[in-house]
Amino acid sequence: MPSSHHVILIRPEASAKPAWGAPCNGCGVCCLLEPCPLGMVLSRKRRGACVALRWQDDARQYRCGAVMAPKEVLQLALPNFLKAWVPPLAWVLARLAKRWIAAGLGCDSTVQAQANSPLNFPAPPDEPMP
Numbered sequence: 001m002p003s004s005h006h007v008i009l010i011r012p013e014a015s016a017k018p019a020w021g022a023p024c025n026g027c028g029v030c031c032l033l034e035p036c037p038l039g040m041v042l043s044r045k046r047r048g049a050c051v052a053l054r055w056q057d058d059a060r061q062y063r064c065g066a067v068m069a070p071k072e073v074l075q076l077a078l079p080n081f082l083k084a085w086v087p088p089l090a091w092v093l094a095r096l097a098k099r100w101i102a103a104g105l106g107c108d109s110t111v112q113a114q115a116n117s118p119l120n121f122p123a124p125p126d127e128p129m130p
């Protein structure tokens with residue numbers, strides 16, 4: 001399988017990604033790279049950071065918003081005509097999301113993460129003068 005490289009923006013305080021199968025440390029790499037199946041539904045996309053991902057300052061970890069902030073996530077994800085359903089759907093989502101995302105089963109991402117400072121990336125080209 002050909003290898004590919006992607007750049008993700010990540011909190012500098014986040015822990016380094018552990019090896020596949022090790023306990024999840026909330027590094028956020030998997031959800032910042034591409035959404036899981038639930039995240040694809042919530043984000044309405046297959047690539048890039050999941051809209052449900054949340055940073056928790058006190059724990060210094062990324063957490064799944066479908067579990068910890070289901071109302072907020074559904075407010076963002078649902079079209080206006082379905083917003084009245086946010087409270088009952090949030091209750092259901094919070095209870096099912098843990099199972100859907102296999103929370104607590106260890107890191108299921110085989111991504112090789114390499115830290116790099118934004119200062120090491122080449123500067124964008126200058127804007128052309130008007």
Ligand code: SF4
Nearest residue numbers: 031035036039050064
């Ligand atoms: S685990 Fe949660 S935050 Fe991560 S991709 Fe899935 S829905 Fe999004």
Ligand code: SF4
Nearest residue numbers: 024025027028030107
């Ligand atoms: S599953 Fe792995 S990559 Fe995803 S947040 Fe947990 S430790 Fe990080």
